[in-house]
Amino acid sequence: MTIYLDSAIISEAQTAKELGWVKGITTNPTLLSKTDLPVETTLKELAKLTNGPVFYQLISSELDEMVKEGRKAFEIIGYQTVLKIPATIVGFQAVTRLSPEINCSVTAIYSPAQAAVAKEAGAKYAIAYVNRATKLLGDGIALVREMASVLANSSTEILAASIKSPEEAAASLQAGAHHLTLPLSMLQAMATDRLSLQTVEDFNKNGRGISY
Numbered sequence: 447m448t449i450y451l452d453s454a455i456i457s458e459a460q461t462a463k464e465l466g467w468v469k470g471i472t473t474n475p476t477l478l479s480k481t482d483l484p485v486e487t488t489l490k491e492l493a494k495l496t497n498g499p500v501f502y503q504l505i506s507s508e509l510d511e512m513v514k515e516g517r518k519a520f521e522i523i524g525y526q527t528v529l530k531i532p533a534t535i536v537g538f539q540a541v542t543r544l545s546p547e548i549n550c551s552v553t554a555i556y557s558p559a560q561a562a563v564a565k566e567a568g569a570k571y572a573i574a575y576v577n578r579a580t581k582l583l584g585d586g587i588a589l590v591r592e593m594a595s596v597l598a599n600s601s602t603e604i605l606a607a608s609i610k611s612p613e614e615a616a617a618s619l620q621a622g623a624h625h626l627t628l629p630l631s632m633l634q635a636m637a638t639d640r641l642s643l644q645t646v647e648d649f650n651k652n653g654r655g656i657s658y
């Protein structure tokens with residue numbers, strides 16, 4: 447299992463790096479629009495702040511343009527590149543073209559059938575937007591479970607995105623997601639429990655330890 451930061455803000459990537467257990471960064475066009483830096487600069491800086499993958503989502507919608515954009519992203523980010531390619535007919539064509547040379551994910555999957563196509567196209571990751579699916583379809587966790595069933599025994603891994611609570615993050619993993627991507631606030635929330643803080647306070651109040 448791997449947990450990624452879902453952000454294009456450099457200071458957030460720095461904070462996530464300092465957390466130590468965040469293993470990569472996912473972006474999308476909306477997240478990239480939240481910084482004034484040129485996209486190329488942002489992607490290069492994000493890549494410096496993680497040893498893991500940096501996900502870049504293609505914005506072109508025509509096949510040859512998508513292939514060009516994907517190769518350009520690889521030139522900018524390098525070996526850490528994972529392309530996010532939308533789950534559309536042309537998107538799956540682009541995955542088929544690009545996956546032999548660059549790691550690809552299929553993003554915005556809303557059905558187990560699309561997950562099956564992502565696998566056949568050669569995607570390394572199938573991305574489920576859990577909370578959006580709950581809002582649009584009724585049960586985003588069920589979508590992850592159905593995708594896990596379809597992708598069992600394949601090398602295509604499920605990345606759960608659009609997570610709005612620690613409970614939703616844990617439920618996604620229980621349903622079969624291999625990885626999570628979360629905004630910084632959600633990463634911090636996942637690591638925090640009021641009872642843990644209370645318990646530690648109880649131990650430390652009258653407790654003893656080594657001098658250093």
Ligand SMILES: O=C[C@H](O)COP(=O)(O)O
Pocket residue numbers: 452473474575577578607608609627
């Ligand atoms: O790109 C993936 C994001 O995790 C989607 O999250 P969102 O539903 O909050 O936009």
